[in-house]
Amino acid sequence: MKELKVQPIKDGTVIDHITPGNALKVLKILGLLEKQPDSIISIAMNVVGKRGKKDIVKIENRELDPEEVNKIALIAPNATINIIRNYEVVEKRKVTIPDEIIGIVKCANPNCISNTNEPIQPKFIVKSRNPLKIKCFYCDREPEDISSQII
Amino acid sequence: MNFRGRDVVSIRDFTKEEILHILDVAEEMLPIAQGKKKSDLLHGYIMASLFFEPSTRTRLSFETAMKRLGGEVIGFAIPTTTSIQKGESLADTIRTAESYCDVIVMRHPMEGSARMAAEFAEVPIINGGDGAGHHPTQCLLDLFTIRKEKGSIEGNKIALLGDLKYGRTVHSLAYALALFKVDMVFIAPPELQMPKEVVEECKEMGVKIEMKNNLDELEDIDVLYVTRIQKERFPDPEEYKKVAGSYRVDLKLLEKAKDDLIIMHPLPRVDEIAPEVDRTKHAAYFRQTFNGVPVRMALLALVLGEIE
Numbered sequence: 001m002k003e004l005k006v007q008p009i010k011d012g013t014v015i016d017h018i019t020p021g022n023a024l025k026v027l028k029i030l031g032l033l034e035k036q037p038d039s040i041i042s043i044a045m046n047v048v049g050k051r052g053k054k055d056i057v058k059i060e061n062r063e064l065d066p067e068e069v070n071k072i073a074l075i076a077p078n079a080t081i082n083i084i085r086n087y088e089v090v091e092k093r094k095v096t097i098p099d100e101i102i103g104i105v106k107c108a109n110p111n112c113i114s115n116t117n118e119p120i121q122p123k124f125i126v127k128s129r130n131p132l133k134i135k136c137f138y139c140d141r142e143p144e145d146i147s148s149q150i151i
Numbered sequence: 152m153n154f155r156g157r158d159v160v161s162i163r164d165f166t167k168e169e170i171l172h173i174l175d176v177a178e179e180m181l182p183i184a185q186g187k188k189k190s191d192l193l194h195g196y197i198m199a200s201l202f203f204e205p206s207t208r209t210r211l212s213f214e215t216a217m218k219r220l221g222g223e224v225i226g227f228a229i230p231t232t233t234s235i236q237k238g239e240s241l242a243d244t245i246r247t248a249e250s251y252c253d254v255i256v257m258r259h260p261m262e263g264s265a266r267m268a269a270e271f272a273e274v275p276i277i278n279g280g281d282g283a284g285h286h287p288t289q290c291l292l293d294l295f296t297i298r299k300e301k302g303s304i305e306g307n308k309i310a311l312l313g314d315l316k317y318g319r320t321v322h323s324l325a326y327a328l329a330l331f332k333v334d335m336v337f338i339a340p341p342e343l344q345m346p347k348e349v350v351e352e353c354k355e356m357g358v359k360i361e362m363k364n365n366l367d368e369l370e371d372i373d374v375l376y377v378t379r380i381q382k383e384r385f386p387d388p389e390e391y392k393k394v395a396g397s398y399r400v401d402l403k404l405l406e407k408a409k410d411d412l413i414i415m416h417p418l419p420r421v422d423e424i425a426p427e428v429d430r431t432k433h434a435a436y437f438r439q440t441f442n443g444v445p446v447r448m449a450l451l452a453l454v455l456g457e458i459e
Contacts, residue, residue: 111282113263118240120267138263139284140161 007042012060014082014089019075020046023055025150026072026079029104032059066093071104073097074132075150097129105134105149112139122151155456158269159277161285162323167330174295176449176458177442183219184445191221192457199252200226201244202279203235203259208418209279209288212443213256213451220448225251242271249274254455275454286320289417290327292446296439297374300413304328308371310336313378313398313423315345320417321378322349329356336361336372340394343380366398369408375400375433377416377423401425405433415439 018026023043032039040060046053055076063083072079073095083091103121107114114122114136123137135142143149152172158164165173182188198217202210206228214224226248227233235244241259245268248255257268258279265278265285280286298304309328315321315337325345328335335353337345341364353360369375377400385391399422400414413435416424420436428434452458 107263109262111260111262113241113259113261113267113281116241116261118242118267120242120270136263138266139281141262 009058009060012062012084013064015057016080017078018055020053020055022075023057025075029071070095070098099126106151107136108143108149109139109141114138154453157454158275159287160265160269162287162290162327173449177295177445180445180448193220193222196222196455197252198224199248199255200224201257202228203230206258213447216444216447245271283319289320290323292442295446296442300435304331307373308334309374310338310372311376312338314343314380315339316343318378325349329353329358334359338363338366375414402427
């Protein structure tokens, strides 16, 4: 009997076309396991698809809203979000980079107030989307390599 | 124009028109700043002056500004006498201070601290310097000085000299001067030259920029803005001496300068301007220091809503 690598889900959300190797980071950014420790989640990494390798995350019984999913745009800019109801894709959309990025990227400036124990989360303002340029809300520093600053 | 309740964190928070309005109000404040006229415009208001880092001019001129307008001042200049010593966060210190005052002026060693304080406080926050970050009131008093000394900001050729790389206040000044379409010359040793982004931004704003490594001639310069070259930027003390020596402004250098050239410096200075220059008509730096008072009076009156 042929066995599927990742089984289809009945209801929930499938995040497809995640940049290979980033599925675990995506989960971390979404914080699903912290919010709902009993979530049923399956992960496939380095799956070969039509457009090359990709990661996939499937979350059962939970429809993610666009705002929470857009947080992953920084590390998975080509990801698509599929909302599944009764095994059917009822909605499909691409992630978009939000105007503000909060709590995902750390400021590269060691002397920035956001790198202390003050009760704030690191916050960045998106200056441009293509190419992606962001600026620390607090100290104005623009990280050169955004991916290396992801928390 | 309504400034009531506004924070003053970075010069970039203001448009050119708003900057000009602040300078106009500062102009009106001059007789009061000089002690020639009495005022109780800010009577009944309290300013908290929270200085987590040493300062002479910024703190004293803010406190003078508030008192000249009839207001009261509370605060500290040495944070070791406060609960910060016990590990209290800046956010909590700000929330405590704001319950005792109407406006907060602060200096803090970390970049972004004033922006964070502004997020927590309901009362206006005026940034008196956040680490190597912004120092908007210095920028405003510099613009005020140029306008007062030269009649206008536009139409001058301004040279910025010294440590242009690390001094973020010079970056803000370059941006502000570019708003006024002022052509600039950046004079610095190669290792301390103005960062590329700042140069590009000024050019995009339509101003001409020249970059030089030597302080050899000042022939066509109207304003020479000198900054301190900090010893700690150089690993080798000998190298520092050599560099600092070649950027020293003295009488010999001024021989070829324009008759009405003015020399500015945010102070404190170390060796970059020879004391003999103080006696020349070019020296504007002590007048510049005084200008901190009317400019800060204007800001206090504007953010407290007593002047529109």
